Amino acid sequence: MEARKILLNEDEMPRQWYNILADIKMNPPLGPDGKPVTPDALAPVFPMNLIEQEVSSERWIDIPEEVLGILKIWRPSPLVRAFSLEKALGTPAKIYFKNESVSPPGSHKPNTAVPQAYYNKEFGIKRMTTETGAGQWGSALSFACSQFGLECKIFMVRVSFDQKPYRKSMMSTWGGQCVASPSMETKAGRDALAKDPNTPGSLGIAISEAIEAAVTDPSGKTRYSLGSVLNHVMLHQTIIGLEAQKQLAKVGDYPDVVIGCAGGGSNFAGLAFPFVLDKINGKAIEIYPVEPAACPTLTKAPFVYDHGDTARYTPLLPMHSLGHAFVPPPFHAGGLRYHGMAPTVSQLVVEGLIKPKAVTQLDAYAAGILLARTEGIIPAPETTHALACVVEEAKKAKEEGKAKVILFNWSGHGLLDLMAYDKYFAGELSNFVLEDKEIEAAEKVFENFPKPAIMKSR
Amino acid sequence: MEARKILLNEDEMPRQWYNILADIKMNPPLGPDGKPVTPDALAPVFPMNLIEQEVSSERWIDIPEEVLGILKIWRPSPLVRAFSLEKALGTPAKIYFKNESVSPPGSHKPNTAVPQAYYNKEFGIKRMTTETGAGQWGSALSFACSQFGLECKIFMVRVSFDQKPYRKSMMSTWGGQCVASPSMETKAGRDALAKDPNTPGSLGIAISEAIEAAVTDPSGKTRYSLGSVLNHVMLHQTIIGLEAQKQLAKVGDYPDVVIGCAGGGSNFAGLAFPFVLDKINGKAIEIYPVEPAACPTLTKAPFVYDHGDTARYTPLLPMHSLGHAFVPPPFHAGGLRYHGMAPTVSQLVVEGLIKPKAVTQLDAYAAGILLARTEGIIPAPETTHALACVVEEAKKAKEEGKAKVILFNWSGHGLLDLMAYDKYFAGELSNFVLEDKEIEAAEKVFENFPKPAIMKSR
Numbered sequence: 004m005e006a007r008k009i010l011l012n013e014d015e016m017p018r019q020w021y022n023i024l025a026d027i028k029m030n031p032p033l034g035p036d037g038k039p040v041t042p043d044a045l046a047p048v049f050p051m052n053l054i055e056q057e058v059s060s061e062r063w064i065d066i067p068e069e070v071l072g073i074l075k076i077w078r079p080s081p082l083v084r085a086f087s088l089e090k091a092l093g094t095p096a097k098i099y100f101k102n103e104s105v106s107p108p109g110s111h112k113p114n115t116a117v118p119q120a121y122y123n124k125e126f127g128i129k130r131m132t133t134e135t136g137a138g139q140w141g142s143a144l145s146f147a148c149s150q151f152g153l154e155c156k157i158f159m160v161r162v163s164f165d166q167k168p169y170r171k172s173m174m175s176t177w178g179g180q181c182v183a184s185p186s187m188e189t190k191a192g193r194d195a196l197a198k199d200p201n202t203p204g205s206l207g208i209a210i211s212e213a214i215e216a217a218v219t220d221p222s223g224k225t226r227y228s229l230g231s232v233l234n235h236v237m238l239h240q241t242i243i244g245l246e247a248q249k250q251l252a253k254v255g256d257y258p259d260v261v262i263g264c265a266g267g268g269s270n271f272a273g274l275a276f277p278f279v280l281d282k283i284n285g286k287a288i289e290i291y292p293v294e295p296a297a298c299p300t301l302t303k304a305p306f307v308y309d310h311g312d313t314a315r316y317t318p319l320l321p322m323h324s325l326g327h328a329f330v331p332p333p334f335h336a337g338g339l340r341y342h343g344m345a346p347t348v349s350q351l352v353v354e355g356l357i358k359p360k361a362v363t364q365l366d367a368y369a370a371g372i373l374l375a376r377t378e379g380i381i382p383a384p385e386t387t388h389a390l391a392c393v394v395e396e397a398k399k400a401k402e403e404g405k406a407k408v409i410l411f412n413w414s415g416h417g418l419l420d421l422m423a424y425d426k427y428f429a430g431e432l433s434n435f436v437l438e439d440k441e442i443e444a445a446e447k448v449f450e451n452f453p454k455p456a457i458m459k460s461r
Numbered sequence: 462m463e464a465r466k467i468l469l470n471e472d473e474m475p476r477q478w479y480n481i482l483a484d485i486k487m488n489p490p491l492g493p494d495g496k497p498v499t500p501d502a503l504a505p506v507f508p509m510n511l512i513e514q515e516v517s518s519e520r521w522i523d524i525p526e527e528v529l530g531i532l533k534i535w536r537p538s539p540l541v542r543a544f545s546l547e548k549a550l551g552t553p554a555k556i557y558f559k560n561e562s563v564s565p566p567g568s569h570k571p572n573t574a575v576p577q578a579y580y581n582k583e584f585g586i587k588r589m590t591t592e593t594g595a596g597q598w599g600s601a602l603s604f605a606c607s608q609f610g611l612e613c614k615i616f617m618v619r620v621s622f623d624q625k626p627y628r629k630s631m632m633s634t635w636g637g638q639c640v641a642s643p644s645m646e647t648k649a650g651r652d653a654l655a656k657d658p659n660t661p662g663s664l665g666i667a668i669s670e671a672i673e674a675a676v677t678d679p680s681g682k683t684r685y686s687l688g689s690v691l692n693h694v695m696l697h698q699t700i701i702g703l704e705a706q707k708q709l710a711k712v713g714d715y716p717d718v719v720i721g722c723a724g725g726g727s728n729f730a731g732l733a734f735p736f737v738l739d740k741i742n743g744k745a746i747e748i749y750p751v752e753p754a755a756c757p758t759l760t761k762a763p764f765v766y767d768h769g770d771t772a773r774y775t776p777l778l779p780m781h782s783l784g785h786a787f788v789p790p791p792f793h794a795g796g797l798r799y800h801g802m803a804p805t806v807s808q809l810v811v812e813g814l815i816k817p818k819a820v821t822q823l824d825a826y827a828a829g830i831l832l833a834r835t836e837g838i839i840p841a842p843e844t845t846h847a848l849a850c851v852v853e854e855a856k857k858a859k860e861e862g863k864a865k866v867i868l869f870n871w872s873g874h875g876l877l878d879l880m881a882y883d884k885y886f887a888g889e890l891s892n893f894v895l896e897d898k899e900i901e902a903a904e905k906v907f908e909n910f911p912k913p914a915i916m917k918s919r
Contacts, residue, residue: 006471007533013464075465076837086606105563109838109876138726149834150545169627172879175886176833376607376633379534418567418876421630428633 007086009099009250011079017245018066020238023276023347025062027354029052030321030346030455031221032306037453040318047218048227050126053119055236063237066118073117073150078242082250082379083413086384087377089397096308096400098393100413101247101274104380108173110415111270112143112230115239119228120147129224130154132216134184134209135164137337138170139383139415140230145179150357158184158212159202163337169419184209186200191215191314205330206341207313214316231267232320233344240273247410248277258288258410260396264388265292265301265359266338268345276347278410279356283461290357292348293392295367297435298331299353300324300344301359303442308452309343321455326445332435334364335423336384342445354459362391363434368427370394371417383415384423465544467557469537477525477705478696481734481805483520484741484832485812488779488804488913491766495911498776505676508584511577511690514693522696523559524576525801531575531608535564536700540708540717541871547833547855554858555714556851558871559705559732559744562838566631568873569728570601573697577686578605587682588612588672588854592642592667593623595795596628597841597873598688603637616642616650619662621795627877642667649673649772664790664799665771672774689725690769690778690803698731706735707869716746716868718854722846723750723759723817724796726803728872734805736868741919748815750806751850755893756789758782758802759810759817761900764915767907769801779913780807784903790893792822793881794842800903819893820849826885828852829875842881906915 009322031039049057056064066074068233085098103111123131131153135141141157148155155178164183174181182188184204185195191211195202201408206309210229218228229236251257261278263271271292282288294301300323309324311317322343325331329342351357371387373394374380382390393411417424426432489497497862500512514522519840543556561569581589589611593599599615606613615637621631622641632639642662643650649669653660660666675685687694709715720735721729729750740746752759758781767782769775780801783789787800809815829845831852832838840848850871858865875882884890 007530008471010468010470012468013466072465107839146837150837168883169876169879172883173876175838176830176839176879176882178834372634378634379604379608381565381631381634418627420630421627421634424634425626425630 005084007358008083009027009217009253010081011246011249013075013079015249016071016074016079017054017242019063020066021241021245021277021280022059022064022238023279024060024234026280027347027350027460029350032318032320033297033453034318036343048214050123050128050226052122052126053235056238057233062088067121070118074114078292079246080105080243083378085378087386088374091373091377092394092397092401094397094401095404095406096409097406098255098397098409098410099251101243102380102413103243103270104413104416106137108142109418110139110143110383111240111243111273112140114242114273115230115236115269116143116147117150118239120144120151120153123226124151124153127224128153128226130156130220131226131228132159132213133228133230134206134213135341136160136206138167138419139338141179141181142170142173143230144228145174145177148179149177155179156216157181158186158209160206160209161202162186167419168193184212186212188212189215205313207327210312211314211316216389231269234347236269237272237276237345237347240269241276243273243412244275244277247274256408259407260409261288261290262389262392262396262411263292263407264385264414265294265337265344265348266341266385268292268348269411272345272348274412275357279351282356291360291392292357293360293362293388295334295336295339295388296361296363297334297437298325298340299361299437300342302361303437306349306353306455306457307449308455309449311343315381319452320346322346323352324449325442327449328448329445334435335432336388337419338385339388353457360392361434362388364432365434366391368432380413381417382413383417385421386414389414463542466539466541467711468539469704469707471533471537473707474529474532474537475700477521478524479699479703479735479738480517480520480522480696481737482518482692485805485808485918486916487513487808489910490776490778492776508581508586508684510584511693512579515691518869525579528576528579532572537704538563538701540705541836543836546832548861549565549831549835550852550855552855552859553862553864553866554855555864556855556867557709557714558869559701560838560871561728562871564606565694566597566600567876568597568841569698569701569870570603571604572700572731573688573694573727573916574601574605575608576697578602578609578611581684581823582609582611585682586611586684588614588678589684590614590671590687591686591688592616592664594618594664594798596625596877597796599637600628600631600734601688602686603626603632603635606637613637614674615639616644616667618642618661618664620881625877642670644670646670646671648828665785668770669772669774679751689727690801692805694727695730695734695803695805698727699734701731701870702733702735705732713769716867717865718867719746719748720847720850720854720867720869721750722797722843722872723752723802723806724799724843726750728789728870730803730806732870733815748813748817749818749850751818751820751846753794753797754819754821755792755845755895756783756798757819757895758800760819761895763904764807764811764913765907766910766913767801777910777912778804780804781810782907783900784906786906787903792893793878793890794846796843797846811915812862818850820846821894822890823892824849828891838871839875840871840916841875844872847872
């Protein structure tokens with residue numbers, strides 16, 4: 004019987020991350036003066052060792068031993084051959100996935116939370132702040148901080164805080180302190196509450212609160228942390244794709260198609276970037292980031308300079324954006340409800356190295372249920388978007404009679420999102436598809452911003 | 462750096478289960494007539510191939526290839542060296558655990574759900590019924606039935622059904638149909654509701670409903686399934702201990718102490734029985750089933766003949782029992798709230814081969830939080846009872862300056878039980894310790910039952 008799971012031993016783990024900045028040209032982030040942001044300007048927000056990583060153009064960056072030691076709690080993650088799905092679809096395609104749901108918080112997020120906590124600790128930081136929407140990222144940072152003895156403070160968007168009380172419990176169990184945002188603890192929070200005491204909150208406000216809580220700590224021992232979008236976050240996630248390459252080599256396979264869902268871009272980048280390097284070096288391979296049709300950043304929005312947050316605290320980043328004031332419709336994949344996209348992922352779209360796709364919520368859940376009943380794991384709502392694309396590609400391979408190799412990222416499990424499945428079965432979920440005029444209206448906010456150069460790296 | 466996880470490849474999985482009935486003498490189960498139950502009498506309830514397994518005295522029983530194929534979704538489970546816990550406790554003990562939380566439903570339960578579904582399917586059965594308390598078992602059977610294309614119907618104790626809606630969602634996602642018990646679908650349920658329309662339900666009533674729903678199906682294609690207590694359930698779980706033996710051999714270690722929590726007995730038996738065989742063959746080893754002080758079946762209750770359910774539908778089983786009418790106090794580890802204990806586990810206590818321990822709820826949660834913050838995984842409330850014993854043993858090893866090897870079973874994760882952690886942090890949990898007179902009162906129910914022989918097998 005062929006193996007379902009292709010495993011690596013801990014001593015086969017990659018010892019370096021892959022930094023895509025070595026291989027593509029990027030527009031720089033811009034400060035309030037319209038000039039490229041200097042590392043010093045970011046020093047109150049992030050520790051300098053992470054800022055150095057953010058701007059590094061070294062292709063390979065060593066993973067510290069202490070980080071590997073913690074990652075080994077769940078890594079290397081299994082590469083799984085999806086035999087049951089293949090059989091259910093009757094496809095000649097060989098389908099593989101990296102199972103990133105096996106981490107204690109249940110997603111790929113701790114791949115960067117652990118090194119971020121490590122570098123903060125190394126820099127003498129005692130306390131980290133962050134925001135969280137659906138809760139995956141806040142859980143991951145709480146877990147990572149517990150491993151390094153750091154305090155962790157999480158501002159969780161109120162509507163999610165109220166809807167998903169278990170996420171707060173998870174953070175508390177690891178010692179993190181989670182408060183609903185807007186809170187009375189920051190000026191940004193108090194201002195938001197003064198404006199609307201019943202506000203459901205937003206990721207934008209939560210980011211503002213977390214940044215403010217970090218930079219106003221008089222001890223200077225607090226820093227802010229972001230779970231996606233930034234270069235160093237993508238860097239840390241590349242361990243996923245680097246492991247997958249080793250695992251596929253063990254069974255003598257190589258993907259024709261690589262697929263990951265994309266919200267801020269980190270789980271997609273983690274799997275895909277090492278394969279992008281192969282593509283740059285001449286491999287024929289299709290690479291698809293998959294986003295919700297209700298938040299079509301890569302498929303419908305322009306490549307612009309925009310802020311990462313609603314309150315415009317962050318530098319201007321070169322990315323595909325629906326506008327920093329855009330509020331996505333209330334679909335369930337909270338991790339994909341982001342107006343922008345990682346600048347590195349955006350640049351790869353500009354260069355034509357990757358091809359974005361969009362799927363609707365109902366197609367995503369249908370695929371999620373098919374996967375739960377074949378491969379056994381209940382997927383996170385975010386992951387179901389990748390699954391819908393996988394099912395489509397597998398069906399296409401069947402029509403074409405091609406034994407394609409498809410690789411995708413199972414970014415997380417849905418055990419803390421089961422209410423969404425209930426709603427699907429009850430027929431209470433619907434599709435949200437944005438009209439072009441809604442998108443045009445949202446994009447007005449960056450009309451007067453500088454424009455990034457449209458560059459090809461080769 | 463030493464490995465945290467000792468892995469097996471799929472082709473190193475055990476190919477046979479260990480059947481402890483080959484090595485110990487047992488009192489037979491008794492029917493309503495006071496005589497040993499015949500296989501035929503059980504035929505309306507279970508498929509004959511499982512009944513044969515229930516009464517088999519073959520020491521080794523082959524695991525079917527089809528069963529192995531499904532178990533490989535998550536098995537072999539990792540054996541983990543708990544370096545971080547050892548460091549936190551400053552103990553010279555080497556601590557290992559089997560991580561059974563990695564299965565899709567999150568516990569050891571699918572180790573038996575999968576073979577039970579397989580044997581039912583082989584026997585031509587189309588639909589399985591069962592009861593569930595906290596929900597781990599119902600989830601596991603839904604998952605297993607989805608793999609074999611069987612229908613699955615779960616009667617879930619109403620109080621848990623209302624408190625843990627996510628468990629029902631999980632079962633639905635795998636295609637199982639979960640209803641609150643008592644329901645209007647069975648006579649047993651209707652009678653219970655007629656007596657008290659607001660009853661919170663009980664495991665006893667839910668068992669009665671599930672058995673009735675199986676035996677009254679006119680097609681004859683429905684059977685009942687039990688997730689613990691019975692011999693064949695313990696048999697299927699032994700894959701845990703058999704894997705652990707192979708994994709420990711890889712690192713040249715052997716346990717001085719083996720620990721598992723015990724409710725009905727199945728996760729404990731799964732890890733411990735292969736080591737009991739070693740002990741019978743001369744190995745010096747301490748083996749501890751750990752139960753809640755609030756439901757002290759093995760530590761305080763007598764070894765008697767009693768029914769497995771409140772409604773007295775089951776045969777009389779030889780076991781330690783607090784009485785089939787006993788209602789445990791409302792502590793959170795639902796999987797340990799059972800009045801009886803597996804007959805095989807009970808017999809091992811009678812023979813002095815294993816030594817039961819009891820721990821309080823608050824000690825259990827304190828240990829659970831320590832483990833979450835060191836080893837990273839948030840344990841199920843049931844598992845925390847084993848953890849409290851592990852911490853005690855590790856501290857004792859420190860006092861004695863002994864480099865003992867401790868092995869325990871991490872039976873499940875607590876991601877669907879996080880509310881209990883919230884209550885712990887809020888100071889809302891308390892200890893329940895039963896008074897001797899409460900136990901004596903509960904035990905009145907079997908005063909006039911036949912008495913099992915107190916036998917030693919050698």
